[in-house]
Amino acid sequence: MVGGEAVRRDRVDAVLDAVPARDREARPEGQARAERQRRRWATQVVVADELARRACAARGLAPPPEVSPARGLAVSGAEVADLGSIIAVALVHSPAARTLLAALEAEQRVPEKAVRGYYDRNPDRFLTAEALRRGVDPYGEAGPGDFLPYDDVHDDLVRELRRAMGRQAFFDWLDRARADVEYAPGHEHPGDPSHPDHEHRH
Template identity: 75%
Template sequence: MTDPAAVVQGNPIPKERVEAFLRNVPTAPPRGAGLYQYAAPPRGATSPHPAAPAKQPAEAHHSASKSRAERQRRRWATQVVVADELARRACADRNLPPPPEVSPTHLLTIAESDVADLGSIVAAALAHSPAARTLLAALEAQQTVPEEAVRDYYDRNRDRFLTPAALRRGIDPFARPAPTDFVPYDQAREGIARELQRAAGRRAFFAWFDRARADVEYAAGHEHPGDPGHPDHEHRH
């Protein structure tokens, strides 16, 4: 193989794999998805007339911005494809059940809440890659949440545990509410522990991804979008 998009643990990732992923990414992703959306084309850009007037300064600026957005979008896509490849290898190393192949026609959808919580690269990797989801589930299952951490979360976030009746009455959880205005700890404990375990699993996934991609080599035009080594860089995840 010649001229790969990236090299992962000595194995080339073909550029076509990145292009195939991009073909299944909507051109208008959720807000904040970090896909470096194109601006709307200038009015008349789809005109059938063969002769086009010389570019005005505003049009030239738009064209340059669009080209930059396209380059950044490709870099972003490379990160997602690399994450999938690294996750496949991690699943194999951990003897996890082989994840299914990614469907070549799977249209990527990303929840805006996941983008806000995870950053667009990790959110897209988890939406795109069964291997990434398998690895995340395994890492989450390994996390142990101490009882004192659960209790501390309950004590520090009392506003989250008002009863429905207290919420209807508009009770201020910080202004000497009655103990009966809160869901008892024993009832809230399981949900808190599950939420903290999920958060710990995500942190473990972030740490794994940062370590795993440290030695990845990227071709020109496929670097991380925030890599200061290229002129388009911006630190968006």
């Protein structure tokens, strides 16, 4: 139940159909547990989509037309590592989630002090190609000419930091928004500690 309205089970089934199961356990009890967790996981993807639809409507945002999920939603390992599997798949599956994330990112203002601070704290990221070839230690013997000038990387850094801030704003929004979601038995969060087979794996 989201906002007192039931979310259809077939939306969860569509996500399950679109995302292949991982290697199945050989034992029947292991298979049953894996399927329970898959259903709980897919429910979270659908909940994120439903909450994002409502948030877009409240903000007057118009997501692109809905596309039926195809089997094998493509999500990179890097995105899963960065976002967690639920949010990574939700962003692939849900036009509303992508629209909301883009809006949250656009709202972020990156202070110049934060940009400069990031540049100064991470010299290893700004070595020139020549310095990298020579194996220069950015925290040791590197000289000023071994680094890309701040002005040359400034705009890319602003975009990168804005993107990170937008993602954090999306995480924070989702945590708040799903606080009042009511789950049907068998559809709880896969990391819910009240269940003996809970897991919190991304």
